[in-house]
Amino acid sequence: DAGVIQSPRHEVTEMGQEVTLRCKPISGHNSLFWYRQTMMRGLELLIYFNNNVPIDDSGMPEDRFSAKMPNASFSTLKIQPSEPRDSAVYFCASSTLQGAVTGANVLTFGAGSRLTVL
Amino acid sequence: AQSVTQLDSHVSVSEGTPVLLRCNYSSSYSPSLFWYVQHPNKGLQLLLKYTSAATLVKGINGFEAEFKKSETSFHLTKPSAHMSDAAEYFCVVSDGGTGGFKTIFGAGTRLFVKA
Numbered sequence: 001d002a003g004v005i006q007s008p009r010h011e012v013t014e015m016g017q018e019v020t021l022r023c024k025p026i027s028g029h030n031s032l033f034w035y036r037q038t039m040m041r042g043l044e045l046l047i048y049f050n051n052n053v054p055i056d057d058s059g060m061p062e063d064r065f066s067a068k069m070p071n072a073s074f075s076t077l078k079i080q081p082s083e084p085r086d087s088a089v090y091f092c093a094s095s096t097l098q099g100a101v102t103g104a105n106v107l108t109f110g111a112g113s114r115l116t117v118l
Numbered sequence: 119a120q121s122v123t124q125l126d127s128h129v130s131v132s133e134g135t136p137v138l139l140r141c142n143y144s145s146s147y148s149p150s151l152f153w154y155v156q157h158p159n160k161g162l163q164l165l166l167k168y169t170s171a172a173t174l175v176k177g178i179n180g181f182e183a184e185f186k187k188s189e190t191s192f193h194l195t196k197p198s199a200h201m202s203d204a205a206e207y208f209c210v211v212s213d214g215g216t217g218g219f220k221t222i223f224g225a226g227t228r229l230f231v232k233a
Binding site: 031033035042043044045048055056091093095105106107109110111112 | 150152154161162163164167208210212219220221222223224225226
């Protein structure tokens with residue numbers, strides 16, 4: 001398996017532009033998580049999906065952020081319009097959830113997308 | 119709601135000496151607990167996990183952690199530090215609510231290993 005695949009690996013854009021980050025989870029995983037990592041705030045959970053349905057988006061910082069998961073093999077995180085304070089590394093992770101069995105939720109992370117907004 | 123607190127933002131040890139990274143958690147359900155490691159400019163790798171089986175959990179690279187419910191702690195230890203252990207370590211709590219397992223990371227502890 002190729003693991004969790006994120007693209008782009010690096011993006012530099014100007015304030016006000018739309019940014020779209022993409023994630024392909026591991027085949028067979030039914031949960032997907034988006035995290036943002038900055039020096040100041042550490043790793044923040046933005047949103048997570050279970051079976052393609054958003055379960056908790058309380059970590060999404062503003063309405064400028066949106067995430068979708070149209071099918072089990074693809075998710076996007078969009079920022080529109082982008083601002084310099086959105087500069088961070090964005091990680092996608094996927095996992096398997098086996099009903100109510102705890103311990104099955106081991107996250108596998110992608111390599112991250114480093115976003116710089118000028 | 120769950121939360122996780124890593125009590126030290128930085129820990130510095132000498133090579134060959136023991137490592138202790140402290141973590142406390144809170145959870146409304148029976149949680150799963152994890153430690154992840156992140157080396158500089160790298161992704162996140164699972165070190166070990168606790169899933170309501172044995173309270174002493176062994177992970178990769180000689181690390182282990184003990185789940186203590188009465189203390190709500192899940193401290194990470196290693197008997198002898200190696201230079202390659204220098205990295206950032208994250209304590210993670212995951213519990214089941216309504217639909218899915220919300221997984222929260224602690225703020226991280228950066229481990230420095232001196233020669």
